[in-house]
Amino acid sequence: MSILKKPLITEKSTASGEKLGQIGFVVDNEATKPEIKKAIEDMYKVSVTGISTMNYAGKAKSRSTKKGLFYGRKPAFKKAFVTLKEGQTIDFFQNV
Secondary structure, three states: OOOEEEEOOOHHHHHHHHHHOEEEEEEOOOOOHHHHHHHHHHHHOOOEEEEEEEEEOOOEEEEEEOOEEEEEEOOOEEEEEEEEOOOOOOOOOOOO
16 A cells, blocks of 8 residues: 555645645545655655645535436545755656
8 A cells, every 4th residue: 555646736736836845745545644754755755844634525426417317426535735845846757
């Protein structure tokens, strides 16, 4: 089981990364802050000074088709915004 699922590459997270030195990640729902900190420091070789986490509940969705209504649910997920030590960055696009 991997703690880090994927980085958040959105306009808002990129702007906060440039302004505040924060990077966003989607992480495992059961991951704790110390586990997230250790995973990021091991994978990217940076120093983490702070972590903020947010749990998002899955939303109910429905759509209407010729065969009737279909109901479903989006999955729940957890975000973590990690503050890095001043002067350090993580470049996700270095191999592109």
